[in-house]
Amino acid sequence: MAKVKVKSLTKRYGAVTALDGVTLDAESGELISLLGPSGCGKSTTLRCVAGFLSPDSGDISVNDQSIVSTPSNRRDFGVVFQNYALFPHMTVAQNVGYGLLFRKIPKSEHGPRIENALRMVRLTGLADRLPKALSGGQQQRVALARALVIEPRLLLLDEPLANLDARLRDEVRWLIREVQQQSGTTAFYVTHDQAEAMAISDKVAVMKSGKVANFATPRDIYQRPSERYVADFTGEANFLAARVLDASAGRFRIEVAGQTLDVPGVASLKAGDTAELLLRPESLSLDMDGASPRSLFTGVVSKAAFLGASQHCEISLGTGGVLKLAAPPNTSIAAGEQVGISVALEHAWLMPEVKP
Amino acid sequence: MTDARKWQLLLGIPAVLLLFVFLIMPLAGMVEMSFRTAGSNAPYGDGFTAVHYARVLGDGFYMATLLRSLVTAAIVTLLCLIVSYPLAWHLSTARGGKALFLYACIASPLMTGVLVRNFGWMIVVAIDGPLNASLMGLGFISRPLRVMFTQGLVIMALVHVFIPFMVLPINNALRNINPALSEASLSLGASRLSTFFRVTLPLSFPGIQPGVILVFVLSVAAYVTPALLGGQMVNLMPTLIIRELTGTFAWPFGSTLAIVMSIATLSIVVAFSLLTARLMERVRA
Numbered sequence: 001m002a003k004v005k006v007k008s009l010t011k012r013y014g015a016v017t018a019l020d021g022v023t024l025d026a027e028s029g030e031l032i033s034l035l036g037p038s039g040c041g042k043s044t045t046l047r048c049v050a051g052f053l054s055p056d057s058g059d060i061s062v063n064d065q066s067i068v069s070t071p072s073n074r075r076d077f078g079v080v081f082q083n084y085a086l087f088p089h090m091t092v093a094q095n096v097g098y099g100l101l102f103r104k105i106p107k108s109e110h111g112p113r114i115e116n117a118l119r120m121v122r123l124t125g126l127a128d129r130l131p132k133a134l135s136g137g138q139q140q141r142v143a144l145a146r147a148l149v150i151e152p153r154l155l156l157l158d159e160p161l162a163n164l165d166a167r168l169r170d171e172v173r174w175l176i177r178e179v180q181q182q183s184g185t186t187a188f189y190v191t192h193d194q195a196e197a198m199a200i201s202d203k204v205a206v207m208k209s210g211k212v213a214n215f216a217t218p219r220d221i222y223q224r225p226s227e228r229y230v231a232d233f234t235g236e237a238n239f240l241a242a243r244v245l246d247a248s249a250g251r252f253r254i255e256v257a258g259q260t261l262d263v264p265g266v267a268s269l270k271a272g273d274t275a276e277l278l279l280r281p282e283s284l285s286l287d288m289d290g291a292s293p294r295s296l297f298t299g300v301v302s303k304a305a306f307l308g309a310s311q312h313c314e315i316s317l318g319t320g321g322v323l324k325l326a327a328p329p330n331t332s333i334a335a336g337e338q339v340g341i342s343v344a345l346e347h348a349w350l351m352p353e354v355k356p
Numbered sequence: 357m358t359d360a361r362k363w364q365l366l367l368g369i370p371a372v373l374l375l376f377v378f379l380i381m382p383l384a385g386m387v388e389m390s391f392r393t394a395g396s397n398a399p400y401g402d403g404f405t406a407v408h409y410a411r412v413l414g415d416g417f418y419m420a421t422l423l424r425s426l427v428t429a430a431i432v433t434l435l436c437l438i439v440s441y442p443l444a445w446h447l448s449t450a451r452g453g454k455a456l457f458l459y460a461c462i463a464s465p466l467m468t469g470v471l472v473r474n475f476g477w478m479i480v481v482a483i484d485g486p487l488n489a490s491l492m493g494l495g496f497i498s499r500p501l502r503v504m505f506t507q508g509l510v511i512m513a514l515v516h517v518f519i520p521f522m523v524l525p526i527n528n529a530l531r532n533i534n535p536a537l538s539e540a541s542l543s544l545g546a547s548r549l550s551t552f553f554r555v556t557l558p559l560s561f562p563g564i565q566p567g568v569i570l571v572f573v574l575s576v577a578a579y580v581t582p583a584l585l586g587g588q589m590v591n592l593m594p595t596l597i598i599r600e601l602t603g604t605f606a607w608p609f610g611s612t613l614a615i616v617m618s619i620a621t622l623s624i625v626v627a628f629s630l631l632t633a634r635l636m637e638r639v640r641a
Contacts, residue, residue, distance in 0.1 A: 052539050072542045079543040085536035089558050089638040098554075099544035130638060150544060 001028045002062050002153040002186045004049075009058035011044055018044045019055065020210035026203075031180055031187040033197035035233070036207035042190045043158060045207075049188060050156050051075050062153055073102070075154075078147030078185075082159040084139040086131040092118070092142050093127040099150035117149040118142075120179055137168040144176065148183060155180060155187040161196065173200055194234045198222065206230045223280070223347065226266060227354045231278050238279040238323045242350065247271050252350050257297060257319040265350025274353045283347035284325040286313065286333070287340035295340025297323070304333045315341060390611035399607040408612035418596070418613065422620060425593040428507065429575035432514045436571045437564065439515065440522035444563070447523065448530035462524070465517045474584040477513050478504065505589040510582045514575050521574065522567040529563025530556070559639050565632055569625050576621045593617045 004026040011019040019041045026032045034042035047053040049060055051072025060068045067075055078099075086095050097114045105113070118124055121141040131139055140160055147155060160176065161169040177200040180187050191197050197204050198218035205215040206229075214226040225231040228239060242256040252265050256277050269275055287295045302322065303314040310326040313333055317323060323341060327333055390408060393401035412418045447458050465473065481487050481503035488500040503509050533556065541551040579594035586592065593613065600610030 050539070050543055052542075072539070073545050073547055075543070076545070077543060079540060081536045081540060083534065083536060085534060085540040087537060087540075087555060087559075089635070098541070098546075102545035102547075102550065146540075146544070156543075 001184065003028050003064070004154055004186055004188075005059075005061045005064075006045070006049065007059045007061070009045060009048055009055045009060070011041075011048065011053065011055050017210050019048070019058075022058070022207075022210070022212055024205050024212060024215060026186050026188070028186055029181070029184045030202040031177065031189055031200060033189045033191060033201040033204045034207055035191060035194060035197040035204050037192060037233070039209075040207040041210040042192075042207050044210075046156055046158050046188055046190045049154070050077055050079050076150070076152055077154045077156055078150060078152035080140070080143050080147050080155070080157045080160045082162050084131070084136075084143045084163075086139055086142055086146070088131055091128050091130060092123075092134070095131065095142055096127075096146045096149050098146060103150065113149055114145075117145040120148065120182070121145045121175060136164050137172055140164065140172055141175070144179065148179065148185070151183075152185060155185045157187060157189045159190055159192070161191070161193075169196075176200065198234070206233055224264075224266075224349055225278065225351065227351055228276055228278075229354065231349075231351070236281050236324060238281065238284070238325075240277045240279065240321055241353075242275045242277045244269050244271050244273045244275055244350070254350060257317060257321065259296065261296075261345060261348075263345055263348045263350050266352055269350060269352055275350050276353050278349040278351055279323065279343060280347065281325040283344040284323060285342045285344075286315075286325065286327050286331065287342055288331055288333075292340050292342075294342045296343045297341040299323070299339060299341065301333055301335050301337045301339055304335055315339060386611045386614060389607055390615050392608040392611075394606060394608055399605045401608075408609045409616070411609070412612050412616050418616075421591050421593055421596055422617060424591065425576055425617065426620060426624065428511060428592060429572050432511055432518065432575040433568055433572045435511065435515045436518050436522045437568060440519050440567070441526060443519070444523045444526035444530060444560075447527045463520050466520055470517075470580045471584075473517065474513065474581055477509065477585055481509060504585070505587040507586065507590050510586040510590050510592075513581050513585050514578055517581070518571045518574055521570045525567045525570075526560055526563035529560040532562075533559045558635060561632065561635055561639055565629070565636060569628065572628075573621060573625065576617065 006022060006024040009019050009022040010017070022041065022045050024032060024034075024045075034045055036042050044053065048055045051067075051070065055068065058068075059066050062075075087098065090098065093114050096117055097110050100110050100113060114127070115124075118127060121144050123138060123141045123145065126134065126138065131142065134142065140163075144160070157176065161172055164172060173196055176189075189197070189201065198221070201218055203216060204218055204221045205212045206221060206225075207213060208229055214221055214230040216224075221230060222234045225234065228237075231237045231239070240256050242254040244252050244254055245260065246253040247270055250264055250267050251262060252269060252275075253260060253262055254275065254277065261277075263277065265275070297315075297317055297319075299315040299317040301313055302316045303312075304327075305312045306329070308329065310329055311331070311333060313325055313327050315323045315325065325341070333339075389400060391404045391406060393403040393405045393407075395401035443462065447455065447462065450458050468476070479485055483500045483502065483504075487503065488497075491497045492500065537555050537559070538551050541555045542548070546554065577594060578592075579598060582590055582592045583595055583598070586595070594617075597610050597613045597617070600606045600613060
């Protein structure tokens with residue numbers, strides 16, 4: 001059981017700032033995802049926590065004890081690497097048992113523990129194989145078992161699914177979550193895949209050029225993001241420029257595309273601010289009979305593509321701007337049609353305009 | 357047979373021809389020569405005999421010399437490995453221009469001719485040479501050491517020249533080890549030392565094996581360096597062989613010595629390869 005805090009972590013390489021004050025915390029047993037594009041600092045953060053890198057400043061603590069000067073072999077963290085990093089000259093059992101060699105655990109207990117760990121990742125009967133005789137998915141299970149057998153205080157996963165094909169990725173992803181919850185191990189999980197991050201995390205830290213742009217639950221990250229970058233990274237999004245007319249307790253009266261609306265939004269916004277209104281495609285619906293009284297916006301279909309379960313549409317608004325939305329599969333839509341758009345306003349979200 | 361396979365065979369022909377003409381044929385000649393009778397007033401006689409083998413294997417002097425040659429080569433190989441490993445490690449972490457510079461430094465013993473290099477050693481270790489002068493100057497010794505014509509000097513000179521043959525394959529093997537493996541080992545609680553002995557060292561074996569074999573074989577067969585720096589005081593097989601072949605013109609006996617030495621070396625190399633085959637099989641990617 002470990003509560004982990006990362007505070008104001010910075011790391012510079014010459015003129016390049018890789019980490020610029022990264023702050024995160026994980027309650028005991030939580031899985032925290034670090035999500036972002038390559039170069040955002042998510043792996044650097046993980047490597048600092050693992051002890052493979054030492055930060056220039058900032059602190060990392062486990063159960064309120066700083067570990068920033070503890071060498072990685074004394075941190076008691078299990079690490080799962082993107083390329084598995086199994087020892088090629090050792091069998092599966094030797095790989096899994098490796099961490100036990102350096103702990104005060106009687107030899108007689110090694111066998112049962114190894115077996116147990118392999119059963120946990122659903123990999124039995126392969127204990128005497130060499131890693132090269134295993135598939136990618138099996139190798140990643142061995143890596144997971146190896147990291148868990150030492151009962152680590154913290155589990156660190158660095159893009160563990162990146163080298164697996166799509167079907168295996170789903171399977172191993174759920175396995176990771178299941179095993180992590182079963183063992184109650186606190187975990188940090190680095191990924192660039194937003195769906196992966198949202199599906200298995202208790203909280204997601206969306207990172208942007210060495211900083212945490214937003215740190216919240218998957219639902220909040222998606223529905224109530226702190227800024228446009230976060231909204232963009234977590235899924236399909238429409239943005240409309242807006243101006244705040246009046247603000248009170250997280251609700252805002254705004255002017256957008258020639259209309260006055262009441263929407264929820266980021267609490268720090270004030271009257272007079274310029275802002276951006278986030279409309280997720282699923283909070284929009286098409287009014288096929290042209291503009292109906294319910295329609296908030298009207299526009300012309302500029303693009304329509306049938307995807308099977310839904311249709312992807314882009315609507316050019318009369319007031320400028322384009323809205324993307326997912327229409328039901330059985331309505332017929334053609335480019336050039338005049339349509340109205342209804343908005344579930346309680347699912348709209350107002351964010352401050354962040355200049356790049 | 358597929359076209360690609362045909363081409364592969366075709367491409368091998370020049371090397372096979374070269375080896376046949378310049379290795380297999382002379383070797384066959386040597387074997388034949390080793391069974392010739394000794395000649396009077398000629399390098400060899402007309403008949404065939406196995407008496408030379410009986411003489412080499414039965415005479416304690418030749419067996420002792422063979423053993424001395426093999427032990428000397430083993431010492432050279434071991435010292436070479438110990439000196440080269442850290443060097444190879446350092447080299448494997450270097451990149452770009454620094455790596456290039458280090459490669460040049462490591463290859464430097466091979467850039468001078470064997471005679472120049474050995475005369476260099478003679479000057480360095482001479483009674484009034486810089487080695488003795490500095491040791492006496494520093495007060496370590498009160499009278500000059502006689503280093504010339506000792507086995508120690510021969511070993512030192514051989515280690516010096518064979519270092520590149522050890523460093524380069526080990527460096528190559530170390531570069532091929534995934535750096536995440538050391539990190540994985542550390543994160544699992546292993547110290548740096550344990551990580552080295554349990555992970556890095558076994559995984560660098562694909563470099564150690566060829567390095568050891570190369571240096572051992574080259575050391576057993578080294579002639580010029582032992583002859584120049586060991587002189588009459590350090591008797592090794594190649595010195596004896598050359599003496600028989602060109603000194604007394606006993607070609608059959610010289611050939612027998614050479615064949616016995618080759619077989620002994622080959623046996624050791626094969627035994628070493630067999631002993632380490634399991635590890636090699638495991639670490640081969």
